[in-house]
Amino acid sequence: xxxxTAISIALHAVAAVVWVGGMFFAYTVLRPALTMFEPPQRLxxxxxxFERFFVFVWIIVIAxxxxxxxxxxxxxxxxxxxxxxxxxxxxxxxxxxxxxxFLYFVPYRHFRAAVVAQKWPAAVGHLNTIRRIIGINxxxxxxxxxxGASGRFWA
Numbered sequence: 429x430x431x432x433t434a435i436s437i438a439l440h441a442v443a444a445v446v447w448v449g450g451m452f453f454a455y456t457v458l459r460p461a462l463t464m465f466e467p468p469q470r471l472x473x474x475x476x477x478f479e480r481f482f483v484f485v486w487i488i489v490i491a492x493x494x495x496x497x498x499x500x501x502x503x504x505x506x507x508x509x510x511x512x513x514x515x516x517x518x519x520x521x522x523x524x525x526x527x528x529x530f531l532y533f534v535p536y537r538h539f540r541a542a543v544v545a546q547k548w549p550a551a552v553g554h555l556n557t558i559r560r561i562i563g564i565n566x567x568x569x570x571x572x573x574x575x576g577a578s579g580r581f582w583a
Contacts, residue, residue, distance in 0.1 A: 432502070433499065436495040436498045436499050436502070437499065439491055440492060440495040440496060440499065443487075443491045443492045443495070444488075444492065444576070447569060448566065448569035450484070451562050451566040451569060452569075454477070455563055455566050458477065467552065468546065471552070472543055475543045478539075478540075479540075482536070485528060485532075486532075489525045489529075492525075496517075496518065496521065500514060511579060511580065511582070512582070513576075513578075513580065513582060516575055516579070517572050517579070520571065520572045523568060524568050528561075531557075531562070535558050535561070536554070538554045539558060542554060
């Protein structure tokens with residue numbers, strides 16, 4: 429028999445690891461390494477990276493809440509029975525999702541258009557906004573992972 433709770437926990441964990449790990453990699457490893465390239469090559473490469481990564485993030489921003497809500501209701505009978513750490517993770521997740529949706533539809537859309545039009549200064553400006561949002565989401569994601577891993581052991 430398939431255990432829906434076990435599958436949900438596994439999917440939830442994998443989705444969080446892929447999203448947070450991808451942002452951590454992009455922010456702390458990929459971005460600094462790309463300084464060796466000239467802006468046109470760097471910006472075109474980042475556009476291609478974002479295009480591929482954001483497909484996964486869209487899947488994740490659907491999977492994380494779906495599996496999270498399923499777990500809250502299966503394990504705790506709803507939010508009323510959940511610990512404070514669940515409420516904190518839920519709030520942070522909603523902020524992270526909101527930041528990603530904004531990033532995708534505003535600065536990323538403009539960044540992509542600027543790269544296609546080879547308007548490099550404009551692309552850099554939009555990339556700086558994207559970088560700040562990814563930096564914030566990386567920190568929020570790492571905090572959420574810490575809360576998820578340790579929250580049940582809080583007083």
